[in-house]
Amino acid sequence: MIKVLIVDDEPKLRQGLQTLIPWQDLGFIVTATAANGQEALNVVEEQIPDVVIVDIRMPVMDGLQFIQRLSALDVPMHVHVIILSGHADFDYARRAIKYGVAGYLLKPVDIHEMSALLKQVRERMEGERAKGEQRRFGKANRDLLVQHLLIPQEEAHHPSNVRSALQEADLLWDNYEVVLVSPQVPEADRSDALIRLSQGLKARMEPSKQGVVTIIASYVALLLQAPLRGKDRRLDLYRELQDAAEEVRFVAATGGAVSVPEEIRLSYGKAQEAVKRAFFSKEDGLLGPSSPCYPVPVTSLSSGEPSEAMMEELIFRLYYSLDVGNHAMILPLLEEAAACFIGQGHNEKSVKESFFFLSNTVIHKLGSGLRMERKEMESVSRFLNEIYQYGRLDELLEGIRRFLVELATDAEPSGxxxxxxxxxxxxxxxxxxxxxxxxxxxxxxxxxxxxxxxxxxxxxxxxxxxxxxxxxxxxxxxxxxxxxxxxxxxxxxxxxxxxxxxxxxxxxxxxxxxxxxx
CATH class of the missing domain: 1.10.10.60 (Homeodomain-like)
Structure with missing residues (x-):
């Protein structure tokens, strides 16, 4: 509904306008009234109406003064003003028209004339809204348009014509493919990492019209114009991502190509799922919906802690393998532990927590027979904290294997x-x-x-x-x-x-x- 403010010093006129005009049928609603221009300004600052119907002749602050002051107010939207005046005030009212008022009506107000004028105001507002949307989703706001296409919005927030907005923004293509890049950095550094990565990719991708780069949620999103067909094309893009990221570790995934704008959000959703599965992935480079990975938990929460007996058995076998020097058994045992944790429905966080406990206990048992120096204790502490920084499960397992083997007292025996x-x-x-x-x-x-x-x-x-x-x-x-x-x-x-x-x-x-x- 279009919000209306009625301003007139005559109570009967204010009441008459509220009751005689079919506001709701016309798409309007009277949200407030005022007896003079000063009261009206206070209402405007608090409620920001869409339309103000104001009398010219009023005490304290008349209609002309009100319109002058209104034009100077910092309000976030254009307010449409309709003037009411008697025959004697026509010259006075004409001066107000130069301020761009929406219409002028003589008193006493004719219901049909008022209704017709309100219809014109509504049509004008709808046209302005449509133009505003096109400007909003035009070239100057390509990022915003891309974000609206990636994530489904409420109908009220969609551009009235997606394709015309895309055409104006030079984004009406034959194909689209979404790639998401997630920096693997502590949460405190994520915002800076996203900005730097986004700027680096914009400089590489947008001048050559490969696509549009924007930041959305915790990702840098690339909306590509040409599908990533073939391993070479995917590898080339991944190298560009590495160059832009410099030394920052990241995970990147594509959601696959689509041919119509309405399906862009589907590509985004698949890319998002692939990024979430990245920790369990078994391959490097640009991930995708079909990338091979360890069995991924179907829930986002752990379905249960590892049983005490299971953990004791894993610790026993790891420790004794290290103690007898059979280092070749360490990685298979760690992989067996990972399969146990994943089989219980553990997500990335709980898998890391389980390996932290497992590693800490094994190190403790190894350390009971060692004289650990302070530097070695610091190394253990640093290693345990780094468990949470690994971006991939296979990298985590190899990191644990390497550290445990180095910590073991004896080298692998021969003979x-x-x-x-x-x-x-x-x-x-x-x-x-x-x-x-x-x-x-x-x-x-x-x-x-x-x-x-x-x-x-x-x-x-x-x-x-x-x-x-x-x-x-x-x-x-x-x-x-x-x-x-x-x-x-x-x-x-x-x-x-x-x-x-x-x-x-x-x-x-x-x-x-x-x-x-x-």
């Missing part, structure tokens, strides 16, 4: 003798854990049968017997130091005191209590 020595050392340090020959065989890439035979040949004992004897020897030391039998049993890895009793008597021929100091 059976070194491997055997490491295994013996491993048992002597981890006798209290739930050691199994199958676990060590898997970590050392041997079959269980082969490793068991190798162990028997070198030690003269079966694996389980050797572990039991190591445990019993350690238990004897603990008992001699005054530790209770059940405490010593738990300390060396036996969950059952009775089982510990039988093992101890079998190998030592005496009861554990015989080794306790009186």
């Amino acid at each position: 059976h003798e070194q491997e055997f020595k490491k295994m013996i050392d491993f048992i002597n340090r981890h006798y209290a854990d739930n050691l199994k020959l199958e676990t060590l065989a898997r970590l050392l890439n041997y079959s269980t049968a082969y490793l068991g035979q190798l162990f028997k040949n070198r030690t003269g004992e079966y694996f389980n017997t050797y572990v039991d004897k190591v445990r019993i020897e350690k238990a004897k030391e603990l008992l001699a130091g005054g530790m209770k039998v059940y405490e010593a049993a738990e300390r060396v890895g036996y969950t059952s005191v009775n089982y510990f009793h039988s093992k101890f008597k079998r190998y030592e021929g005496r009861s554990p209590s015989d080794y306790k100091n009186p």
Whole structure:
């Protein structure tokens, strides 16, 4: 509805105009009235009406003074003024017409004349609005036009004629393709990064009429005129993006080509989804709707934390692989962990949180056997914080692998003798854990049968017997130091005191209590 302000010092006339004119049928609504020009100015500043119907002769501030003051007001839209006057005021009213008033009516007001004039004012306003839209969406505002095409707007905010607006802005093309670029920077630096990237791309893309560059949401958006057909064309564009981004890391994705302006938003939506999946992507360069990637969570929230047993198993296998020097197993184990997290519906943030916990725990276990210097501790802290900065899952996994391997105490062993020595050392340090020959065989890439035979040949004992004897020897030391039998049993890895009793008597021929100091 077009808002109307009625200004007249006669209450009956104000009331008569409100009731006699079919405002609603004509597309208008009376939102306020005023008794003089000064009151009217106050209303205009507060409500900003579209149309003011004002009498010429009024006290305090007459109609002519009001129109003069109105033209000086800083209002965001043009206000249409209709003058009311008697026959004697015609010359006076004529002076007001030079200010560009919308119409002039004599008192007493004829309903039909007023209705006809209001229709003319409405048509004029509609024409002005259409021209304003064309100016708004013309060459001077190509960015705004592109943004309206990328994201669906309410009908009231759309240009009345999209194609004419595109033609005026020189954007009526045979094809369109949207590419979104997302700088991989901390949130505090994102705004500056978007501006710099946008300016760099504008200088490269727009003079050659490759397309239009704008900033929308948290992306730099490119609306391209020619579809990106073929790997070479996509690679050329990606290199241009790299040149414009300079040293800033980014993710870029295309939404594919469309042939009509109304489908531009579809290309934008597909590009947006591809950017969101970028962390799980398995390829470099410009991503697209069909780019291969790890299975992506269907929800934006994690469906549940990894189970305690699952995390313990992953930590156990990672730590022991590092401890025995089987560095080749680290990346496959990390990939297995990623598959577990993704399978539980984790998004990028929760995957990184899970790997932070996993890495921190493994580092802690490795560090318990190391004398870490201050520089090494700082390196660990820096590495853990960098987990959240990785833009791709495969890069994150490789970064974790590299750091853990570098942190491990021993280099990767070579030859059976070194491997055997490491295994013996491993048992002597981890006798209290739930050691199994199958676990060590898997970590050392041997079959269980082969490793068991190798162990028997070198030690003269079966694996389980050797572990039991190591445990019993350690238990004897603990008992001699005054530790209770059940405490010593738990300390060396036996969950059952009775089982510990039988093992101890079998190998030592005496009861554990015989080794306790009186």
